[in-house]
Amino acid sequence: MTGCISLSMASFGLMSIIICILLFFALAPINAMVDFNQNYYPLWGQNHITFLNQSTAVQLLLDRNSGAGFRSKLQYESGLFTIRMKIPDKKTNGVITTFYLISDDQAQGVSHDEIDFEFVGTEGKLQTNLFANDMGGREEVYQLPFDPSEDYHTYQILYSPYRIVFFVDNIPVRTFKNNTNRGINFPTKPMWIEGSLWYSQSLWAGSINWNREPFIAYYQDFDISGCPYQPDNNCTSPVLYPWIRPKLDQKQLQVMRNFRQRHMVYSYCRHNRGRFPECVHQNT
Template sequence: MTSAPDFKDQKLHDEIDFEFLGTNGTLQTNVFANDDGHREQKFQLWFDPTKDFHTYEILWNQYQIVFFVDKIPIRVFKNNTALGVNYPSNPMQIEASIWKADWAGQVNWSQAPFIAHYQYFNIDGCPTQQKSISQQCYSLQYEWNKREHWELSPVQKQQYEQVRKAHLVYDYCSDKSKNHPECPSNK
């Protein structure tokens, strides 16, 4: 999801990403808020994503962003604005593409054409025409704002810890040269 589609008007943009790095099952997640990014986490998936369809979901509310794969939470990014951490607050739209990025590795062009397939694509969101998310988007009328979505359930916490222990291969929080005050609370 991006607040600056097609790289337009990127000033202070927000972005919440699932990024597949090649075809070897490496999935990267990232959160940008007010153009402050580099909060990547990479996972080696427990399946081959090129062999079958899987479910990828993002829950984003005023309390947390949760990335799910096949209903299993793999990443949590809490709203830590009280600690001075930027949190996505701009309206966003879905952008799905295949693109080459030097940081993601080499492209074997002999494997072209590169094709992505999506099925049962669904979006639930708060409609807004404003430049920022309005208070109405925090209403309990929306499922994702209900109390049970303010944090992971005990079962989800257990799944989260298991997946991260077995499949997390990179976490920006491990970079001790940078201060990331949100890291201790994103568990």
């Protein structure tokens, strides 16, 4: 994509720049051959992480002793963050398979920024959530129209100062606009990219069936398209970073509405409308 932008600027002018940006936004390049160690490192449960295919894929294992997790080597202020993931195929509640962004101040009980994909159990129930210098609570849950344990699928988080968009297989499923001028919280901090496989001991995810352990999740596509956090970095340039001012066109908005109508089974705005001011505004 960097090459696309440079070529456009040199040879084709403004229209080609716009085309490159639209292509980037509509369908990020998927490069499943990037080595895990180029951009990530094991964060915990190292003895439950196995490297596959010359480290272009990893296997996370969950048993009664431990799960596992990994983290990006850098923090990012904005970007389009992609992973291809296959969740455990043994059916149970309680298993949590994740891909998310998170700020440094994530200690329990502390307000922080976080943008989540979380599979709750292994029956295709996908939850998204947002923390915006607070304790979150902005869950939306979708029952996917496919079995995410049968094959790899693509999950993307677009994080910019203006908008957050969640994608599943290049379909936008949720968007959250920066409306801080209306008193609505919005994530603003540099964040790590993380993935993990763990189990919940609380009732919100249900009880795990340990008779089916171990549970195994697979991840691939470890390329990162983002602006790293550095004191002298300008992560707000739409020319250098085409995800900065994302806007869904009418076709994408209709696709998103259709997906949400058919597959969303829980929305925090339906149950906690008075708690979150964004729930009274159109957030697209």
